[in-house]
């Protein structure tokens with residue numbers, strides 16, 4: 001296929017991942033990079049050979065980009081995405097899609113109006129153990145998914161929140177553990193269980209006194225398919241322990257994945273501590289496969305840089321989707337469903353009441 005002329009907006013930590021992943025993706029050609037900080041844009045341009053811009057409008061007018069990949073802080077995703085969509089440029093935006101539903105809706109409306117593709121990064125959908133869990137659920141091997149559980153016991157130190165001025169504040173980040181670290185597994189939970197119908201939740205700040213936002217949250221969900229869900233998510237455990245998504249079915253069988261071991265990696269700062277693995281598999285007659293699956297998961301992860309490789313797979317899907325005129329695997333509506341879920345948890349605590357979806 002003809003490579004999609006692609007521009008990168010945001011030359012920060014996740015921008016480094018995208019620049020490397022784009023270079024490893026023949027379906028994309030990086031033609032421009034944009035950051036409001038000219039030194040960052042210049043450094044990325046020098047490294048990649050793409051043209052540097054500090055203004056997204058100029059970049060959209062001059063670079064001939066057919067797609068943008070957006071890696072700015074989340075409350076700034078919508079501004080860049082709407083501008084690109086209005087210019088007829090496809091948009092792949094980092095998680096969370098935005099910090100508010102109003103931003104998500106502006107992005108979806110702009111994309112619908114010009115007919116461009118809108119995708120949201122959720123690279124863990126490409127992890128081998130996650131794909132195996134998804135295939136088992138889709139094949140009906142656990143019956144109907146009846147109980148979905150997401151648990152994260154991770155850690156972020158004060159230096160993490162001080163590393164960029166936008167982190168850990170309601171106005172410049174829009175939330176804490178629910179908005180920043182949890183969208184990956186919230187997306188997996190919704191992908192495996194289907195849409196949520198009602199949500200109750202609480203959040204707290206357990207041990208980050210210098211930070212305004214949540215470092216811990218719990219929630220219960222009733223899904224549209226009648227299933228139930230539970231969320232415990234935290235970056236207040238030192239050291240980080242693990243992150244898991246487990247799905248239990250009406251047949252009594254359960255499947256699950258440990259997506260992250262220890263603390264979740266920080267882009268450009270830390271690596272992935274251990275390969276993601278299947279950690280639960282009680283499908284009748286297949287129980288003995290668990291050690292084989294774990295060996296395959298570990299071996300698939302050896303030899304790839306997990307912080308880059310799965311981003312590259314999602315970028316590849318997005319670029320092929322453009323050329324094949326089909327939706328990408330993770331759509332704007334999928335991204336919005338994650339924002340709806342964390343918005344409902346905050347709203348539930350504020351109103352001391354369960355929240356009925358859709359919002």
Ligand SMILES: NC(=O)c1ccc[n+]([C@@H]2O[C@H](COP(=O)([O-])OP(=O)(O)OC[C@H]3O[C@@H](n4cnc5c(N)ncnc54)[C@H](O)[C@@H]3O)[C@@H](O)[C@H]2O)c1
Nearest residue numbers: 010011012013014035036037071072073074094095164267
């Ligand atoms: N998928 C993942 O695993 C993953 C990992 C890390 C971060 N992220 C997401 O990526 C986003 C950015 O995170 P980060 O850690 O890279 O932040 P960062 O602060 O390191 O980088 C953000 C960059 O955006 C630039 N910027 C700000 N406003 C801009 C504008 N209007 N136009 C162009 N550039 C602008 C900043 O100058 C900075 O260089 C967040 O939404 C975050 O949730 C995703």
